[in-house]
Amino acid sequence: MKKFTCVQDIGDLKAALAEAFEIKNDRFKYVELGRNKTLMMIFFNASLRTRLSTQKAATNLGMNVIVLDINQGAWKLETERGVIMDGDKPEHILEAIPVMGCYCDIIGVRSFARFENRDYDYQEVIINQFIKYSGRPVFSMEAATRHPLQSFADLITIEEYKKTPRPKVVMTWAPHPRPLPQAVPNSFAEWMNATDYDFVITHPEGYELDPAFVGNARVEYDQMKAFEGADFVYAKNWAAYTGENYGQILSKDREWTVGDRQMGVTNNAFFMHCLPVRRNMIVTDDVIESAQSIVIPEAANREISATVVLKRMLEGLK
Numbered sequence: 001m002k003k004f005t006c007v008q009d010i011g012d013l014k015a016a017l018a019e020a021f022e023i024k025n026d027r028f029k030y031v032e033l034g035r036n037k038t039l040m041m042i043f044f045n046a047s048l049r050t051r052l053s054t055q056k057a058a059t060n061l062g063m064n065v066i067v068l069d070i071n072q073g074a075w076k077l078e079t080e081r082g083v084i085m086d087g088d089k090p091e092h093i094l095e096a097i098p099v100m101g102c103y104c105d106i107i108g109v110r111s112f113a114r115f116e117n118r119d120y121d122y123q124e125v126i127i128n129q130f131i132k133y134s135g136r137p138v139f140s141m142e143a144a145t146r147h148p149l150q151s152f153a154d155l156i157t158i159e160e161y162k163k164t165p166r167p168k169v170v171m172t173w174a175p176h177p178r179p180l181p182q183a184v185p186n187s188f189a190e191w192m193n194a195t196d197y198d199f200v201i202t203h204p205e206g207y208e209l210d211p212a213f214v215g216n217a218r219v220e221y222d223q224m225k226a227f228e229g230a231d232f233v234y235a236k237n238w239a240a241y242t243g244e245n246y247g248q249i250l251s252k253d254r255e256w257t258v259g260d261r262q263m264g265v266t267n268n269a270f271f272m273h274c275l276p277v278r279r280n281m282i283v284t285d286d287v288i289e290s291a292q293s294i295v296i297p298e299a300a301n302r303e304i305s306a307t308v309v310l311k312r313m314l315e316g317l318k
């Protein structure tokens with residue numbers, strides 16, 4: 001595996017799930033694979049789960065780990081080519097990336113959408129520069145349009161908890177005080193569309209995601225109707241994607257906050273969220289603390305999804 005940025009990069013999902021459950025059964029099984037190999041994790045944005053679970057995954061495989069928070073201690077980076085660098089950025093990313101590649105064997109990158117220009121974000125400029133110039137295998141730790149490590153963990157979790165072969169999975173928008181990226185919902189939709197689940201997306205009008213990610217999913221503007229008979233509810237906020245509204249908040253309607261009212265029409269659905277979550281904006285205290293909430297096992301599976309991806313990258317180095 002030379003890159004991991006999207007569902008296609010993991011290949012056959014059934015094989016990937018089998019590998020995940022094998023590793024979950026013995027997470028140190030491949031501890032020799034990463035001996036004397038170094039993972040470099042580069043964060044342009046904050047993180048808790050990705051930072052900790054990916055570092056744990058690397059140690060499961062016997063790797064050394066270097067973590068760099070680009071905005072704390074490193075030189076401010078110019079990311080645009082052709083800019084006259086007479087401002088407050090002493091280093092260009094096109095030098096920094098190959099230099100970082102000198103000190104490691106595998107690179108993970110977190111770089112959120114900036115919401116300044118939709119084309120810039122959706123062309124994945126930053127992570128694609130790492131893929132092009134680092135000389136190393138690169139995986140996404142959430143980029144501008146996807147979060148594949150999260151989505152792989154979400155799939156593992158649904159497979160562990162589903163009670164029927166083809167569960168009804170509902171991804172619902174929920175209100176948030178800030179404009180959040182479309183990366184998590186895009187990625188979840190991409191992975192759900194790669195399964196044979198009954199997948200539904202529900203959100204207020206104006207929050208339509210990129211059709212390239214929505215695919216064949218059913219879109220329902222009536223949240224209660226969407227929740228009917230659901231086996232899994234996946235809640236997330238995202239800012240508007242369409243046209244001039246890109247990156248904007250169009251609604252903070254707390255009728256969309258997931259509570260007992262909505263969960264009451266489901267098929268005793270499990271509640272999922274990638275975390276961090278704004279309680280009583282996205283979901284009520286009662287729902288996220290209920291027996292149906294699986295947000296903690298979902299977060300725990302981030303170690304497993306990262307271990308599978310790092311294992312495949314290490315195998316590719318041989």
Ligand SMILES: CCC[C@H](NC(=O)CCC(=O)O)C(=O)O
Nearest residue numbers: 178180181183184274275276278
């Ligand atoms: C894994 C999720 C990362 C990120 N979440 C946030 O930025 C939340 C920040 C906040 O709640 O203020 C997002 O929505 O993409």
Ligand SMILES: NC(=O)OP(=O)(O)O
Nearest residue numbers: 047048049050274275
């Ligand atoms: N779900 C997730 O990626 O969490 P962090 O942003 O804390 O890494």
